[in-house]
Amino acid sequence: MSSLPTPITISGHELRQRARRQARRQESATAWTFITPAVLIILGLSIVPTVWSFLLSFQADNLVTPSRWVGLDNYYALTKDPHFGQAVRNTLLYTVLYVPLSIVLGLALALALNRRIRFVGLYRTLFVVPFVISATAQGTLFSFILDPQFGAANSVLHWLGVSPQGFFTDPAQALPVLVAVSLWSGLGFCVVVYLAALQDVPQPLIEAARLDGAGRWHLLRHVTLPTLTPVSVFLVLWQTINALQVFDLVYVTTKGGPLGATTVIVYFIWEQAFKNFTAGYGAAAAYVLAVALFVIAAGLRVIRSRERQRLEGATR
Amino acid sequence: MTATATTHRRAAHAGVSRPGRARLPFSPWHLLLAPLALVFAIPLVWLLISSVMTNAEINRFPPALWPSGINLGGYRYVLNNALFPRWFVNSLIVSGVAVVSNLVFGALGGYAFARMRFFGSRVLLVLMLATMAIPFQLTMIPTFLVMKSFGLIDTLGALIVPSLVTPFAVFLLRQFFLSLPRELEEAAWMDGCSRLRVLFRIVLPLSRPALSTVAILTFLSTWNDLTWPLIAINHDTQYTLQLGLATFQGKHHTQWAAVMAGNVITVLPVLLAFVGAQKSFIRSITSSGLKG
Incomplete structure (x- = not known):
């Protein structure tokens, strides 16, 4: 019985923190669902092609047969x-x-x-x-x-x-x-x-x-x-x-x-x-x-x- | 444009006429501006006029500068020898989907960046800003390969997917959302509204100017594009109006009346939209430069 007050304060503090952490995690999840379409399209169709183009520029490629590395x-x-x-x-x-x-x-x-x-x-x-x-x-x-x-x-x-x-x-x-x-x-x-x-x-x-x-x-x-x-x-x-x-x-x-x-x-x-x-x-x-x-x-x-x-x- | 009006008032106040000078019944600036405006207008007027001329009138030398009457032969030729109605619908689909999806995804992304704290937000924002500096020529070859691997080449999908959302839309809307007062949203937020509800019920109704800018610039860039359709589309049933017009001109370059009729069909939607919403267009064009 005497130990009752202590757990209450600890768990109260912890609960609050846990709730805050959970809210933040939830917000992060919501934000990611909001930005996922934009991120997929914008990064997928510009960062990836930019790197791809760079690699392509060192290759002999005719868009059909497998390409050959030709350096500079x-x-x-x-x-x-x-x-x-x-x-x-x-x-x-x-x-x-x-x-x-x-x-x-x-x-x-x-x-x-x-x-x-x-x-x-x-x-x-x-x-x-x-x-x-x-x-x-x-x-x-x-x-x-x-x-x-x-x-x-x-x-x-x-x-x-x-x-x-x-x-x-x-x-x-x-x-x-x-x-x-x-x-x-x-x-x-x-x-x-x-x-x-x-x-x-x-x-x-x-x-x-x-x-x-x-x-x-x-x-x-x-x-x-x-x-x-x-x-x-x-x-x-x-x-x-x-x-x-x-x-x-x-x-x-x-x-x-x-x-x-x-x-x-x-x-x-x-x-x-x-x-x-x-x-x-x-x-x-x-x-x-x-x-x-x-x-x-x-x-x-x-x-x-x-x-x-x-x-x-x-x-x- | 209240700002314009006030400056004009100031300008009028400033332009006090000096005594002892012969005065024209109108501002001398008209002597400069009217001929110049005419030079700018004549090509478009000529576009309309020549589209209702007969080929005989055009092929004469020197060609006639005024039609004998309104002749719809050019328009008939276009409808019989090309798929202009089909291309019109294709362009409408591509631009329509692009406008709607840029508004939706741009608003969602822009709101997340403006108001929400999430893991990786800073890095993503910087990356997105960086992609705005990547020229299309650099990405067009791999984008073609990506679209080919998805089996989208020669379909409208190849035209739609790359323009679903642009970093410009995300960034412009983010900047606008940041300028809105937070308090309105916080009240709704406290009442237990979800983020999505707050965005659609409170933020977006306040964001009309930014949304119209995104809509107008997306419409202009997708409707007017030639480069990407030229690369991604081979079959004429999938052409957009621009690609159709360019190809039609190449094949029927002696049928000038018909080419101009096709040109009128291509230009008219943009012209009507511009005339109908001139203020928004001019604001959007200006901001595309100053904020983009």
């Missing part, structure tokens, strides 16, 4: 392959043209749209609509408009007294034309991102600068643009990542031609893996592209976290 041969062959070299050059040229143009023109349009005038909503809609249209639809539409024989572009040029152009069929014009078509759809993205960022330009700063007698150009250069810098850096990286991965539009309009003038890296990878069935070689090319993209994405992450710290510091 695929990578070595890439450095010697004139088609891959051309694909890299084309992709870089496309990126170097597309990224600055999309950002400068996007910023200019956003600045023009960031005011209270009539139809501003309509203008914004017209600039953004092409962005939601698929590359396939764009590609077929512009293949038609720019068709050397039946296209509207040449009939407009004919009207203006300019001789007909080859556009996508002319090796010298195909890539710049591809950039122009990409700008038609890609500008909208830069415009909406800049328009959103322009809402955050601190108004007191502008008022103060204006009181100090700053003109419009001065305001733009010394107040607005510096505030937009983080967004601009983000856009440069984002647009670069996308430009390096261009494929759909090329597939629909030029199939990499004429004479390989628009063969970009992803087109090269697709051709190697799914047309020539040299999957190992394609995987090696994909890894070369991926490493370039990883570097850019890492840069993006660093800039973003630095930006987050800066913002947190500012609000404190």
